[in-house]
Structure formats: C-alpha cells, structure tokens
Amino acid sequence: MGGWWLFLFSVLAAAGLLFTMVFFIIMFSDLECDYINPIDLCNKLNQFVLPEMIAHCVLTMLFLLCGQWFTFLLNVPLVAYNINKVNQKNHMYDATEIFRTLSGHKRECFFKLGFYLLSFFYYLYRMILALIQGGLEVKR
Amino acid sequence: MSAQPQPQLPPGWQATWDQNAQRYYFVHIESGTTQWEQPVAVASPPVVTSPLPGGGPGGVHHAARKRQYAAGQTQAYLGTAGADPSMGYAQPAPADAYGQQAPAAQPGGQFFTPGLADDPAAQAAAAPAMQQPSYYGGQQGQQQPGQVDRLANQFGQMGMGAPQGQKPFQLHTVNLVGMPIDPRELLADPPEIRLPPGACISNNPMANADPSYQRCTINAIPSTHSLLNKSRLPFALILTPYRSLKETDDDLAPPVVSDTIIVRCRRCRTYINPYVTFIDGGNRWKCCMCGLANDVPQLFDWDQQRGQPADRWARPELNYSTVEFIAPSEYMVRPPQPPVYVFLIDVSYAAVQSGMVATATRTILESLDRLPNIDQRTKVAVIAYDVTLHFFALPPGSTDSKMLVVGDLDDVFLPQPSDILVNLTESRTALEALLGKLSDMFQDNHAVGSAFGPALQAGFKLASPTGGKLIALSANLPSLGPGALKNREDPKLLGTSQESKLLQPQSSFYKTFAIECSRSQVSVDIFLTGSGYSDVATVSGLPRYTSGQTYFYPSFNASRSEDAMKLAHELSTLLASPIGLEAVIRVRASRGLRMSAFHGNFFVRSTDLLALPAVPWDQSYAIEMQIEETLNQPFVVLQTAVLHTTSFGERRIRVVTQALPTTQNISEIYSSADQVAIATLLANKAVERSLSNKIEDARDAVMNKMSDILGAYKTNMTAAGSGASAQLSLCENLKLLPILLLGLMKHVGLRHSAQIPSDLRSYAHCLLTTLPPQLLIPYIHPCFYSLHNMPPECGTIGEHGVIMPPPLPLTSERLERHGLYLIEDGQTMFLWIGRDAVPQLVKDVFDLPAYDQLRGGKATLPVLDNPFNQRVNAVIAKTREMRRTPYWPHLYVVKEDGEPPLRLWALSALIMDRADQTPSYVQFLTQLKDRVNGGSFS
Numbered sequence A: 001m002g003g004w005w006l007f008l009f010s011v012l013a014a015a016g017l018l019f020t021m022v023f024f025i026i027m028f029s030d031l032e033c034d035y036i037n038p039i040d041l042c043n044k045l046n047q048f049v050l051p052e053m054i055a056h057c058v059l060t061m062l063f064l065l066c067g068q069w070f071t072f073l074l075n076v077p078l079v080a081y082n083i084n085k086v087n088q089k090n091h092m093y094d095a096t097e098i099f100r101t102l103s104g105h106k107r108e109c110f111f112k113l114g115f116y117l118l119s120f121f122y123y124l125y126r127m128i129l130a131l132i133q134g135g136l137e138v139k140r
Numbered sequence B: 001m002s003a004q005p006q007p008q009l010p011p012g013w014q015a016t017w018d019q020n021a022q023r024y025y026f027v028h029i030e031s032g033t034t035q036w037e038q039p040v041a042v043a044s045p046p047v048v049t050s051p052l053p054g055g056g057p058g059g060v061h062h063a064a065r066k067r068q069y070a071a072g073q074t075q076a077y078l079g080t081a082g083a084d085p086s087m088g089y090a091q092p093a094p095a096d097a098y099g100q101q102a103p104a105a106q107p108g109g110q111f112f113t114p115g116l117a118d119d120p121a122a123q124a125a126a127a128p129a130m131q132q133p134s135y136y137g138g139q140q141g142q143q144q145p146g147q148v149d150r151l152a153n154q155f156g157q158m159g160m161g162a163p164q165g166q167k168p169f170q171l172h173t174v175n176l177v178g179m180p181i182d183p184r185e186l187l188a189d190p191p192e193i194r195l196p197p198g199a200c201i202s203n204n205p206m207a208n209a210d211p212s213y214q215r216c217t218i219n220a221i222p223s224t225h226s227l228l229n230k231s232r233l234p235f236a237l238i239l240t241p242y243r244s245l246k247e248t249d250d251d252l253a254p255p256v257v258s259d260t261i262i263v264r265c266r267r268c269r270t271y272i273n274p275y276v277t278f279i280d281g282g283n284r285w286k287c288c289m290c291g292l293a294n295d296v297p298q299l300f301d302w303d304q305q306r307g308q309p310a311d312r313w314a315r316p317e318l319n320y321s322t323v324e325f326i327a328p329s330e331y332m333v334r335p336p337q338p339p340v341y342v343f344l345i346d347v348s349y350a351a352v353q354s355g356m357v358a359t360a361t362r363t364i365l366e367s368l369d370r371l372p373n374i375d376q377r378t379k380v381a382v383i384a385y386d387v388t389l390h391f392f393a394l395p396p397g398s399t400d401s402k403m404l405v406v407g408d409l410d411d412v413f414l415p416q417p418s419d420i421l422v423n424l425t426e427s428r429t430a431l432e433a434l435l436g437k438l439s440d441m442f443q444d445n446h447a448v449g450s451a452f453g454p455a456l457q458a459g460f461k462l463a464s465p466t467g468g469k470l471i472a473l474s475a476n477l478p479s480l481g482p483g484a485l486k487n488r489e490d491p492k493l494l495g496t497s498q499e500s501k502l503l504q505p506q507s508s509f510y511k512t513f514a515i516e517c518s519r520s521q522v523s524v525d526i527f528l529t530g531s532g533y534s535d536v537a538t539v540s541g542l543p544r545y546t547s548g549q550t551y552f553y554p555s556f557n558a559s560r561s562e563d564a565m566k567l568a569h570e571l572s573t574l575l576a577s578p579i580g581l582e583a584v585i586r587v588r589a590s591r592g593l594r595m596s597a598f599h600g601n602f603f604v605r606s607t608d609l610l611a612l613p614a615v616p617w618d619q620s621y622a623i624e625m626q627i628e629e630t631l632n633q634p635f636v637v638l639q640t641a642v643l644h645t646t647s648f649g650e651r652r653i654r655v656v657t658q659a660l661p662t663t664q665n666i667s668e669i670y671s672s673a674d675q676v677a678i679a680t681l682l683a684n685k686a687v688e689r690s691l692s693n694k695i696e697d698a699r700d701a702v703m704n705k706m707s708d709i710l711g712a713y714k715t716n717m718t719a720a721g722s723g724a725s726a727q728l729s730l731c732e733n734l735k736l737l738p739i740l741l742l743g744l745m746k747h748v749g750l751r752h753s754a755q756i757p758s759d760l761r762s763y764a765h766c767l768l769t770t771l772p773p774q775l776l777i778p779y780i781h782p783c784f785y786s787l788h789n790m791p792p793e794c795g796t797i798g799e800h801g802v803i804m805p806p807p808l809p810l811t812s813e814r815l816e817r818h819g820l821y822l823i824e825d826g827q828t829m830f831l832w833i834g835r836d837a838v839p840q841l842v843k844d845v846f847d848l849p850a851y852d853q854l855r856g857g858k859a860t861l862p863v864l865d866n867p868f869n870q871r872v873n874a875v876i877a878k879t880r881e882m883r884r885t886p887y888w889p890h891l892y893v894v895k896e897d898g899e900p901p902l903r904l905w906a907l908s909a910l911i912m913d914r915a916d917q918t919p920s921y922v923q924f925l926t927q928l929k930d931r932v933n934g935g936s937f938s
C-alpha cells in the first residue's frame, strides 16, 4: 500500500510544518529584538503549538495505517517527544519564563525545522519514486 | 589597579590613594605619620606645621578648587582636611566643625592628619591642645569629656579610609575551623570600592552607589570570564532602587534634576553620571560605557529658573550616584495616571468572625489621610465578596453608599459604569461611612465560600483603564468561579521529594491573570488571613508577576490584639508608602557585561526590561551578570534606571550609577567579594531551584556553591593547593558566608523537615526572594540577645537611639537556665525565658509572681514602672523599628519547658546548633572541609 497520493499529502504536510517552524523562529528573533512583547508572542505561538503536534501525529498515524513501516519509525521519536511534553504540561510557551527558556525553544525549533526539511525531501523522493513505479506498472 | 600613577615623592615617603577623599595622602614610612599635602624634596617633619611648601600638588589643588561647589559636607571635609590658605580656608573655619566657641583655633589644630586617628596617644595629645580655649575658660568644664569624645569620633570618621588604604588590596586569609563568629560583623559595609584615580569627576562621597540602593557580589570585576570562573564566585547585582528613607538618620532622598535636561548617550542610552569624561574643553562628553563622544547640550550649563549661566559641576547628576530626573513627555506612553486603589475585602462568615473585616476596614479608614493623594486625584473603590460580589456606589458628596450585588461569577460585569471607582477627596464622606459600617453589614453573613477569582477580575475591570493597585484581603481558599482552588495539602508529602509539587501553583489562573494585570499596569497585593490551607504557593503568583507582595497571617484572629496590630500595621504601612506607577527597570552596563538572569517580583518584558505596574518600597531584585568579552577598561559602570510615575503625577527616572574597578588579579576578586550580596543572590536562586526541582536539590546547590568557593580559594590562594589540608581557608571578608548559607539551608523555606506546612514554606519563599539585604540577613541569620545580663546602658537612649545589647552567636550553649533572651529575625521575635528564672525577673518583666504563672505564646509585654521592664520594652520596640521594614514582628514568650512546638520553633533560629536532620555549624564546616579535600578543583 501507499501510493503516490500518500506521499503527495505528506509533502504538503511537511511543507506546512516547515513554514510553521520558520514562523516560530522569526517570532523568536522578533522577541529578541524587542519588536514584540512576550505576552503577544506567547498568545500567538500557543495557537499553533497543538495543531502542529496533531498534524505531525496524524501524518505519522497515516504512515502506520498504510504500512509504511520505515517512514513511520522515522517519525515515532518526534511523536513520543511531543506526547511527553504535553503530559508534563510544558508544551505551551510561558510568557513569564520565555526569556529564561528562549535558547532552548530556539534550539528545538531549529531541530524541528531541519527534521521537517529532510522529511520534505524524503517524501518528495518517495512520491516521485511511487509515481515512476506507478507509471511503469501502467505501461506494463 | 596596582599600576596607579603615583606622584613623584622624596625618598622615605609613600603615596596612598584614599577612596573617600578621592585623592592621595602621603605616608612617611619611617614614622608612620600621614598627611594630605604632598611632601617635597626638602626634608620636612612628617607633621606639616606650616602651610604648603612651595611647588605643592597643583593638579590636586586645581581639581579641589573646581570642586568647591560640592555639598556642604565636602567643604567641611576639605576645610578640616587640607588647610591651604590659598584656598581661602585661613580664617578660623574649622571652629564650627568642632562645635566649640573657641575664638581662634590653633593653627596646629586646623590640620587634619589621618595618622592621628590610629594613634591614641597623638589623638590625646591633639585633643587638649585644641580644646585649650574652652578648657581654661572654665565655663564648659563639665562638657569636656563629651567634647573630647565627639572630637575623637570626628577624627575617627575622617580617618576611615586610612587604615585600609595603607595596606592596599591585602588579602587576609582566615581559618574557618575554630574561628569565633561575631554577628556584629554582618552589619559591616561591603568591601570598599577602589576606583583608579580620576575615574570619578566628582569628589562627593555619594558619587558611588550606596549599598542600600545597589550592591554587587564582587567589588572588583574580573576582566575575563575565565578568571571569574576560576574564583567560583557568583556575579550579580542586588538592587533596591526604590528604598524607603529612614527619617531618624540623615538619610536623604536622592537629589532631583528638575530642569528636564536629561543628557544621555546617543548610542547606549546611558544617563550622564559622575564617571563620564568631558572632552573638547567640556563641549562633549565621552560615555563611560560605550566610549562614544556625545555633545553636551547648551542648556546643561544654564540655570533656567534664574536665567543665568550655571555651574555645571554643581549639577546633581555629576555628583550623586542616585538621582531622579523629571522626565518630559517623551518618556510617557500616556499622561501620568492617578494612583488607584481597589480594595477587595472578603466578607464571608470566616472573614467576619475572625475580625479581619473589622480590622481591615478600620485600618483603611484610618489610613485614608495617609494614602498618597497630594494632588487629590487618587481614586478608590471597595468590593466586598463572599459567594457573590458586592459593589458599592459612592456618589461624590453623598454620605451614603448603595450596595450592588453581582451573582454571575463566570462572566463578571460592573453593575453600573460610574461611582464605583471614585475620587477619594470627592467621595470621602460616603467612603468613610461605608468603611465604618462594612463589618456590621456582614455581621450575620453565613455565606461560606470565596469568589476570590471573580473579585480579582472585577477589581481588574475597574483598575485596568488607568492601572493601579488591587489590595485583596482573603480569609478563605478561593472556591468559586475562575481561580477556584482545591485543598491539596497532604501532610504525607511533607519532607519527601514530592513536596515541591505543593510549592508549585496548582492553577494557571493566577499566572495568566497576573500577566493581564501587568500589561494593564495593575499591581496586586494579597493579604491572606485564612485559618486553614490558603495555598500561598498558587495565590502568590499574582503579586509575583505584578510587583506586589504577599502578606500571610496564619490563623488570624483579631480578638488577639497582637494579630490585629500586625495586620493593621502592615496594611497601613503599605497604604501610606508612596508608589511608583507604570514602572520599568533597565540595568545598563559597560561593554562586555550582560544581564543574564533576573530574580524578583516583576514581569520580564524584553531581554533586559523589567515591568513593574507599581514599584513598592523596599523590595529587592537580584540580577545575574555575565562577562561576555574581555574587559580592557580600568573600571566598569553599572547603571540602573527606574522610570516611574510618582504618586503625585510626575514622570520620573531614578538613576543609580555604580562604578567598579576591573582586575586581573584573583586575590583582588576575593578580597572585594561581598558576602551579604552573595547570600542574597543565593537565597533567590535556592528558592527558584526548590520550585523547579526539589527542595533537597536547592539545599545541595547552596552547599555545592559554598564548597566550590572554598575549594577554588584553597587551590588558588593557599599553599595547600589541591592537597589535603586541616584548615578551611577563606578570606576575611567572606568568613561569614558559610554561616549565612547554613542559615539559608536551615531556613523554614528550605530546611529538611516533615513538619513545615507548605503555606509557611511558600510564604518564606516570597520573603526570601523579595527582602532587601538589610532584612534578608537577619531573616536567615537571626539576632540573639541576652537580656537578663545586658550591660546597664542597653535599653536606654544613647546617641543613636536605644542602645541594643551585643548580639550573641546563634547557639543554645549561650542559653542559661535563669536567663531571659530575645531571638528575632525581623518577622518574629521570641522572648525566651529559662526555667530557673528568678521570681524578681518574672515580676519585673511580666508582672507575674513566678515562672509557673507565665504562659507561653503570642504576647505583649506590660509596661511597668521599673527600669528593667522599660529597658526590655525599649529593646523590643527598637527591634521593631531599627530596620526599614513594613513588617511588624510578633512577640512570642517562650518558656524553656513550655509547649514543644513553640520551643522548637524558637530553637530552630539558633542555627549553629545541631537539629533533627540538620548539621551544627561545626559539622557543616567539617562536611565542607571533607568535600574540599576530597574533590579536585581547578
């Protein structure tokens, strides 16, 4: 299972997540330059925290349902990390602590950015592979 | 610093820099005498009896002449210090300073020689010589000894800088093991700040920050991060920029720059201060932080009131480290808002029955005149709450109020748009009538429950358009509407690793609401008088982020007059204190330094900007710093600016400037470390640690820091190096740090115990993180006095008010079975009485026939007609007022064989003793020594 449509969807999802992370990083550097105050920043970012995690989780489940074991395993660590954060209730940004934890948040965002970027190209590659294979099968 | 350019001197002389006078004085090495005048090559006797020989130190004089503008005290100083006829001091000016009516002071007497202060014989010789006229006059013969004393004191004060100056930067290493502790040394000033000559353009002694406003953990800044790291000392600033003034001392308010000429660096926005340099003939000034040359505005040298040129050197901002600028409208986001006070008063059954409502309303009523209201703009509102909210319409001029009840707690609204928040002056009569009858109105209220959260929201709705202060009094755990809390106290968790859960907030409401408040410039103060669990940990989040304060009165009952007194005193002090509204604090530092972490009650609004809706008096903030680049400059400047609106509607900037030398020498770092500031910082960090991790981790962190410092000191500064040593060495100026940190680890907020309710711990945390050093030090290292055998002058009025007995080391070895002792930490006082106290003592102090009749517990001592009773009462009264504090400590009478909990509580203040699970001071030192010898430090 797992035709090109699955990977087309994942490419789009990864692109979406990628942009979310870019947005987060831009917001953090705005905070550092004092263009935005921490209260507004946290209110804004906190709207995106859970959707981002859910989107990633759904994508991972989709791989599981479609039997893409390898891709699924690639994503499991991040899902586990997110679930752990939610369980400890520190997934939301706290305006009173933001300056103390800013470097950690930035590191996390950069890591996620890199991960989504790699995922994006990997899904793209898999999509093209699936398309070519599909094309070959049709020809045959 | 060691390479100061010294003036040329003839052989046998040595020049030493005097910090206080900002000039050199000269030591004749052979005779040990000192003088201000520069000696010349002509062999002159060490004590100069004729005015300056030719070729005197022109530079110094030039500077001195320029500085004649300085404050009166400086002139007096110069007048007695260097009698130079060319400066116009030839007339018998010093006569005033000595307080005698001698028609002509002897020429010899005019000269002040610092060496005299150290030499009793010389002093004795000098004093009569100067006293001569009145001595033979016979009239004032009886006052003679007093005058000599005063004279000696004056000499002593003037010579203060000399003893340290003679031994520059010497590091005194002491062995902590076996060293006696003298608690009086805790009151000493921090190590002197020795700036390089010429650093300061003023010679005003107030040109560098007073430690009560700002102090640094190290008074000589290491020039590199690695050097700081090597010393292991923490690097932080302790601020109390908005501190109260003690009226009795000559404690003056900071001078005000009223002409709105605010000169700041274009690049780094530093305010002009005594550490800048003027260049280009005074037309430009060089910033002391970033080095940028800025133009001096023309009006800087212009007296706008008189319309004539003014003396630049007389400007307060060039002479005082702490000044206030009156800010023009550029410094305002909106016009200055009036002070707003919204009182939220719990009127539930428990609150009324405990007498809290009656006490609070009476206190507010009596404090109405003391509320800051100079320009009659102050606004006040009263909201009473139980299971519903009761608003009061107070129309101006009316003598009656109308009560409006709102029962919808989930979506709070104001029942009418006007007349709830009213002008204090206009609606005074209605307000007075309301406060007078509020307690009676709810006398039969049987409502149980507390809509604390909705009441806060209602208060916020009233105050948020202008900003202001919410003063919330609560006698219950919040139980209704948003912000409702569960009683989660679980005695099984106390003393375990799970305990810190109880110290963390259980609801996010108080934090998110606090952020809303901070944004709208609303500050919240909370008075908790509940008899049961009050969840201080959660509720205190509100004052924490809105620059307020939590006040806690466990099992308050106003029928005990002491309880009512404490609440009334602390509430009225809060109401009477001037507040700085809409404040922000920013600390700037020389290039290479960065503020890295902030501790205290405020909201961090940007990387280095602290937002305080209302700066309270006497709250302290700790700011950690990092050395990011090598510091090449000879000294660095740290400047705190507090922009605020005064209660009389003026936008002001309070600027505190502190200059500190840099050094590459690790021994200077140690010898300039400030143990009080270090303990204050570590108290803040320990509390933070105990909330984020475990209390145990916090204690470990304190212990580790202490052993780190000791280990680094041993490696770097002693011959033992990294080998084992039987000694535990530390420098003299840090020798009390171990006992302060032991006191911190044994404090209610941190000590290992399964008996401390989490409310008490949380309240202790609130205090540990907000008290300024002058209150924090007694709080972690209490004062212990023996009263039954105090010297006869103690408890009587002396030169500086009531004379206190000498403090004792904090060990129960000092408790005698027939004695009477006072142990106090600024929050609580224990009057300890031994079981074999003689009946006469009991009779004199307590007016009771014998020890058996005495009851332990909260008490007020009777005032009796016998000298000992009056002296004890005087000592207790002095203890309550000797520090600048809003707190009114309770007095507990503790009998040696009385109730165990009270006895143990009192004994826990004696921190040098071994207690249940905490080591004695000697054991603590042994633990430290083992760690230092066991570990390897580099």
Ligand SMILES: [Zn+2]
Pocket: B265, B266, B267, B268, B269, B270, B287, B288, B289, B290, B291, B292
């Ligand atoms: Zn500058």
